[in-house]
Amino acid sequence: MNPRHGGWLIGLSVVVAMTLAAFQVPFVPNWLGWLRPEWGVVLFFFWTVEAPSRTGVVSAWLAGLFFDVLLDAPLGSHGIGFAATTYLTARFQSRLAMRTLAQRAIVVFGMVTAVGLLNATIGLLVRGDFVWRAPLAGIGAAIAYPVLAIAMSGVAAKRLRS
Template sequence: MRNSFVIGMTFAVALLLSVMPMPTMLELGRPMWLAMVLAYWVMALPHRVGLLTAWVAGLAIDVLYGQIFGQHALVMTLIAWMMLLLHQRIRRFPLWQQSLVMLPVLGIAQILLLWLNSLTGSRPPTLLFLLPVIVSAVLWPWVFSVLRGVRRRFHVL
């Protein structure tokens, strides 16, 4: 029970970071906090965190952003699915290589989000929509290290 609470709290912190106010200039490069936390837990504990968790987390971010219900749920489920396919390989990589793997995983998710947004008529006009992918990949080693520390500190199995 305590393990589920710790995992849930990391998702709650990621949701808070996702909606935390930022300066306008930095808003374009807001890291994909929820996607990174989801990717970590799917990679670390694929038997506990999977597609259902990703779907629920995506619905939560849809509610927080006030966007079409299920849009982010589909994207988060895609991220979880890709991480489930790759988790045994990625775990063995050094952090800088994991960051390089996160680029296409998060990039595909962001492009799917762009496509879903364009279906509703709210497509961003520039390629700056890919900036969060780059920022998230750069932050991945730190997010990974913090979450691994939390996992070890609270003995999450």
């Protein structure tokens, strides 16, 4: 990402995503926390579709390291999902950009669900416990993505214009 062309906005949004990932919601039952979207995946999907030249698998992977320490996960476990989904998004960026918001939200659902399954498998291999919160995080992400896209698209178009 190039800081001279609004890269700061992407950086700031990653910081906000990290904060949201660690967000503690008062008066809410624990199971509702399972709906928490995988904010990193949602955000890198958004930026890769909107500004493919400003994001990449390396920056996604590096951001994953900060998610790891914040959420008490083994180093590299978030990066693996972020990098893989960013790569796939970049690969099909031109096709995804033409799809409707609802269709992209379905793709986000699939990606977050797959990442959840991947992380659960890694947890099983590395820590010996399989924790998969079913597709709930995917549903949360599919709801969060259109909100994020509507809120950010205008700003992104304005700030990232080269």
